[in-house]
Amino acid sequence: MRKGRNIPLTVYALGVYLFLFTPIVVLVLFSFNDSPRNFMWRGFTLEWYPVLFKDARVLGALWISIQVAAIAVAGSTVLGTLLGLGLARLRGGFGGGIADTLILLPMVTPEVVMGISLLLFFALLFDAHGSILQIAISHIAFSISYVTIVVRARAVSLDPRIVEAARDLGSSPLSAFWHVTLPLLMPAVGAGAMIAFALSFDDLIITSFQAGPGSSTLPLYIYSRIRFGVTPEINAISTIIVSVTAVIILVAWRIGAVKPAKPQPTI
Amino acid sequence: MTDRQPSGEELARLQALMAVPLSRRRLLQRAAGLGALAVIAPAAAACGTAASPSPASSPSPTAAPQPSASAGASTPAAPTAQPTPQPKPEAELFVYNYADYIGDTTIADFEAKYGVKVTYDFFDTYDTMTAKIADGHSGYDVTFVTSVDVPGFFKNGLVQPLDLALIPNRANLAAEWANPGYDPDNAHSMPYMWWTTGVAYDSARVSGEPTSWKTLWDPAYKGHLAMLDDYRETFAAALIQLGFSANTVSDTELDAALALLQQQKPLLRTYTADDIGALASGDVWVCHAWAADARQAMAERPTIKYYLPEEGAIRGSDTMVLLAGAQHPIAAQLFIDFMLDASVSAANTNKTGYMGPNEAARTFIDPSILSDPTLNPGEAAIAKLQELLDLGPDLAKYHDRWSKLRAGA
Amino acid sequence: MMRGRLREGALLFPGISWLFVFFAAPLAIIFVVSLGQRDAYGGAVLDKGLSFANYLRALEPSFLPTVANSLKYATATTLLAIGISYPIAYWISRHGGRRKGLLLILVMLPFWTSWVIRTYAWMIILRDNGVLNGVLQATGITHDPLILLNTDFAVVLGMTYGFLPFSILPLYVSIDRVDVSVVAAARDLYSSPGQAFRHVTLPLTMPGVIAASLLTFIPAIGDFVTPDILGGAQTTTIAKVIQSLFLSARDWPFGAALGFLLILATVIGTVSTLRILRAEVIG
Structure with a gap:
């Protein structure tokens, strides 16, 4: 299969991308729907975009979501990467087993249980009643596990001799981590950060209990409007988010910021 | 309790x-x-x-007449009287409401009139709101509570008594709303909107003119029937059909209602919170629905019709309350007063399709809403409606059966 | 060796502390709630004695169909997600060339909209008068619209779609780790590409498969929103029951007890599965 083309596999891959993007295409299409209720196609219009840009509430909610996601991604990626690496090095053992379970727990805890527990926790111990920071802290608490699992999967298969070699060549532990381990882990760290972003940007249930006055995120705003139907305005903002993300990614990729995972040096 | x-x-x-x-x-x-x-x-x-x-130790709602002394023992006689001296509102106000449940410019108009900066948030579900205000200081000043919950919320210290002197527009209320059963003399809540809960159907799909709750149990429409995801309303539909009170706490009657609902479940497509979407999309042909929602569904699908079943139906209302721990009580009560202003109230109704309790507002309300029997049923129809009441600890009887209904095979 | 342990400790400390403070401590509060009695407006009555009565209530047989439903959805979702993800992850890793990074990010792109709105998009697609029924009818495959929304099908479809990136990414990471020259050597060793894959690539990528399964199965068991929006009257899941106990029924103690049982069952299930898999795959 060296460098060869595998036609059936390529066709299959395109099929999967089609599946992934079908809802997005529908979403974008229906942002031009001339119907306030948006159940069926009623004709083409551009009116929802100006409506959106005048709607301070939607844009405010989007801005809050972005702030929350930025803090949550940074926090959970750093903490999760360290954890993943540490656990990979422990390779089981009693401490590892406990840590394993602790990491598993946030993933298996029903969101509403976690949401209410955090609501009580912040209200009782800190007298806090919802803020961007409180939402972000909660997001980090449930995102760490995902980052950890992804990073550990790669770290486990990392050859410890590479780091040892670097140490033998006189690197400090920190510099060995920074210059050797981290670059090797980077694809997993990147993947973990992406998952953390998606989780934070998406979360509804836990967020709904952590949001206070003036800190409603975009999913919260949208979900609260379900009762009266989602208008194409919401499709319009989703379209803009996807477009902006796509453009940023394409540009980053063009200028080489998004590199494929480097082949791992073999010893 | x-x-x-x-x-x-x-x-x-x-x-x-x-x-x-x-x-x-x-x-x-x-x-x-x-x-x-x-x-x-x-x-x-x-x-x-x-x-x-x-x-x-605060007074229970049954002993409520006490605070009403503050209203100056006034049968609403001096509607335009401004409180003297006019207290200065705080600089900010935090309001917590359903989405799209207010006129388009209402908030901006209030901000302009009083120079108060309003933070207006939506709750995703009523239950989330309840969970958040449950600890007595959520950061919000005003929220919107179903009338059923008003006595219990006050008894549990979640809402404060109102200072009626700050709410002169109370005089605009229709007589029946000035002293409602759930809250005598409006001591702790001001009515906001009221509605009926009945059955909406797509006349293009349903033959004849249905008049009973039984349509929601008709196997002919299997897969296209939906009930509301609201345990009080859904049990009420079964209880009323069986000839029982919608507020019964009798175990035998509730078991009979549960059996009826369990019999219905395999026919149902969904228990929905979005009755507008279910109807307007065409997925559901017969739907347990709120009147104003049915009207909104009609806008999208004109063949939708709504009726109050002959066996009787439910009438309910939402109220505005001042939350315990509110940091901006004066602005909050001025806001509640503002919402009872005739033209503001009418604007809210014109936007949402829900009828307000505001007599003075009627002149400003869109005639098509006033003449719509879906939203404004006649006296005879109203006489057959029941109001859901606060059942205290007996509510658990509904919860347990609801869980059983939803979890069962 | 002691110094090594210390270093690992330093790596683990920040994350573990975070989880202790912002996850375990709040959970402890809720655990106390699960021992209490229901209060009419949410919260719990704790001064009338604490007991495990709510846990016994949770074991009533009336909850069995719901548990079965949840397991059914999570299992179907995991199998589908892994089945769909492995080949695409493999394709990106082996045939992506310079575009690997881009292809990977394209996988995530749909998930950077909002979850709620993506699910709404599926509603538009799956409704009786929706896009899919439109296509099926236009092409003459069906005559009358199929009921797709509010069914098992819609729930599994929505979950599979929703968790796909969580399985593609870890699979990609572990497939990409497998040295191409090892596979080449295997190709020389075994007679067919299939055998080479089964005996070399698959075992080497097993950690990724396990990670992907966990990242799919566990959230699928606890997922509330997909069955809520795409499901219907017959698709109740255990997470949905817990949600409604906390919110509409305002029975926090019982909801908490049911939640803890779910946590317990999932942890035991996952940890033992991991043990068995690790013993077989790694040991």
């Missing part, structure tokens, strides 16, 4: 919220919050006694 000492009840509530031994600091805080209200309330005596030791 009859079998419990009030103080024990309050203690338990606080403990539940803290899951640690009762903290004096918080108790003091809440007492202080109520104390602040006492300062601004002319009826300081009435409220003051309620506030000082702990909210547990």
